[in-house]
Amino acid sequence: MKALGLLGSLNFLLSLSALAMDPPTGFDPDTLARVMKGEIVVKELVNTKVEFREVARAYFNKVSTEAYHQLATNHKKYPSMFSEVKDAKTLKVDDKRTMYDYWLHLVIQYGPYTIPVYPEGTQVVTPAKDPTSEAYVRNVITNYTDTLDFAVQKTRLIPYQTGILVEEDIHVKVKSEVTGGNIVKKELHKFYTRWVNTFRKELGGDH
DSSP states (O other): OHHHHHHHHHHHHHHHHHHHHSOOTTOOHHHHHHHHTTOOEEEEEEEOSSEEEEEEEEEEETOOHHHHHHHHTOGGGHHHHOTTEEEEEEEEEOTTSOEEEEEEEEEEEETTEEEEEOOEEEEEEEOOSSTTSOEEEEEEEOSOTTTEEEEEEEEEEEEETTEEEEEEEEEEEEOTTSTTHHHHHHHHHHHHHTHHHHHHHHTTOOO
């Protein structure tokens, strides 16, 4: 009976290991091979004058979902990570520490002009249920409703080998009738598309 119990425990551990190694949805064999070599693979889904959506995929070596969550919600650190962020702060956190309201001071450069913007957002963190499960972060800009139709950032964090696979889905659309809306869209695009690489370097997960 003891031998059977030991064998059952070993099979359970092996099944967990196999689950953690299975390529998740969105990471086809080619994409998986590229990110495991250190590449950030970006797929553009939409790019017009008023809207963009793209998905970036990467591998963060020796980084946990918890470490990513801690950095993502450490808003006061953003100015040291992104040159266009001049100030940032957390406005409110719920008791479970899964929902954060935050404020940023961004500077948009338009030719010789410097334009300050102050986006506010809500960030929802979904921790992994167990060591092999996915975790998530969802960001939504909640102000500038006169300029933005929406600005949503969704992150999947998938434990894999000795780190995590990261999938960053960015979707922004500005109102077509807004003067200068394409400038806003362009600058947000520049900011968000540097997110994955910046986070990976900050967490020491680059190859």
